[in-house]
Amino acid sequence: MKALYFEPFSGASGDMILGALIDLGASVSFIQKHIEPLANVSMAVQKTVKKGISALDVSISENSPNNERHFSEICEIISGAGLPEEVEKNAFAVFEIIAKAESAVHGKPLSELHFHETGQDDAIADVVGCCLAFYDLKNNPETQYCEILCGDINVGGGFVNCCHGKLPVPAPATLEILKSGGLPFYADGNRELLTPTGAAVLSHFAAPAQIRTSKTVCIGYGAGDAETESPNVLRASLIEYSGCVPLLKDQIEVLETNVDDVTGEILGHLVENLMAAGALDVSVFPIYMKKGRPAHMIKVISKADRSEQLARQIIRETGSLGVRIIPTKHRVSVKREIVSLPIQISGRTFEIPFKIARFEDGELITVSAEYENCKQISSEIGLPLRTVIQKAEEEGRRRFC
CATH class of the missing domain: 3.30.70.1380 (Transcriptional regulatory protein pf0864 domain like)
Structure with a gap:
């Protein structure tokens, strides 16, 4: 099983994530083809060195700066861009995370909310570019992955200047995104290292994890703009593992x-x-x-x-x-999913949903027939409920094992 694993020891931003994914093998031309006309930007990619670490620097230049947009305007830009369906869906989801965070911070409904830094052309290009990069890697046989994981995020420290004034790190919207996304974080440094865009992209795509054992297939580094004591880079690795986090x-x-x-x-x-x-x-x-x-x-x-x-x-x-x-x-x-199966009971066939739970390595934990469906079947055919559940789960285990 392969996974993308992010290590944000020096924070993360949209361009750092994009740089790391391109360094892993995502197609620059594929991403440029979509985001340059979509966001009216110019994208440049070059190698740089941060404290001795070779990393990919992605630069997004706005052709006509636009400082704020409504959430609906951003959605219109994305929906009219002709993106692959999966990419469009992910881009909407990332901006919805940002929108909900901004709404919670400002106490305004989405219809009245203006995006400032995160509504500019370069931020839109970063988000859509990341979604395109994930899509491209996933559909390339050499870099195909099953899931995306993220280690603890260093948010930095000190204060940040934004359109609302001087605020402590992490900025309010970033902290709200981390809260909703459930990614663990810590503070180390004297400047902002995690941006709202970076937090939203990782929150949408990645699950928190601490890797115990794995085999590294390839490594990518995305360069940040900060000059810090340690290299301001984001490391992303394509790894093979048998189950880095069973739970x-x-x-x-x-x-x-x-x-x-x-x-x-x-x-x-x-x-x-x-x-x-x-x-x-x-x-x-x-x-x-x-x-x-x-x-x-x-x-x-x-x-x-x-x-x-x-x-x-x-x-x-x-x-x-x-x-x-x-x-x-x-x-x-453990991972859970609902799967419906046709089950024969007393000579009749019923469609019964099952809740299936497995460890990451595929080991089956439980097969549980949905109570309400079994209750209805029990009423229809006159068998005791416990008998219906027993017969359904015996057949379910036989098929799922």
Whole structure:
């Protein structure tokens, strides 16, 4: 199995990512052909040396600078460029990440939001160029990869001057992107090393990982503009591995509250509503509070961007006066997918979705038939639910093993 592995020990920006991918083998002419007319820019690529490390420097020059655009304007530019469908989809997704971060920082809806630095022609070229480079590498038999991984990101330190004034590193939008994307980061240095564009591209494409063992196929370095104590380059490697991270990492938050005056019916209704609103898991535990009062602890696992919404829902439904949000944790998990199969039960064929979980090396962990579908089948044919689930999962394991 092959993967692209980024090591942002000196941060990352759109042009650094693009330079590293071109250094790995992405076609310069393919990228230029699309981004120069799309963003009205000129793209130049040359080798440079940063503290003794040979790296590829990508320079994007604007032909007619445009300092700000609406999100909708950027989407129109991308949709009218005739890009491959996969590239267009990824470019939209990257800019949506930036847009949501800017919206959260400024407290404005997307329809009213102006992009400043990230709405300029060179930023659009960086994002679309990176999407084209990933696409080109993936479709080249020599550089084809299965997934994209990223190590801890050095965001730098100190302060940065932007259109909103002097702000601490990481800049607010960059920090919001890191929060939503779940990529681990640290601060080392006295200047900004991670840009919003770089953060958004890595957040969309890459999963967090620490490589234990691998075989390196090829290496690329993208040059940054900063002069730092260590080389200001981004290293990207195409690696072969048998399973660098058996468990996937992401970031979650845990919400908790104790209630002593809520009925079982209300709790059951709350659990259903929280799951429908995007909670990853909901648990209710019987507990004792002060003076021996029987009560329940409600515990919810959530992505960080959903926590406040779910907390409000808990308070509204239960009358709780507060919800504890435990600081962000790392969660490890296995890859899961939903696959539907035709299954014969009592002489009839039913289409049943299965939740399949595997380790990175393909080892099967669980095959779980979807409850609601099995419940409906049980009602239709008159077999006990447990029998329907047993028959479905036996057949599912036979086919997936």
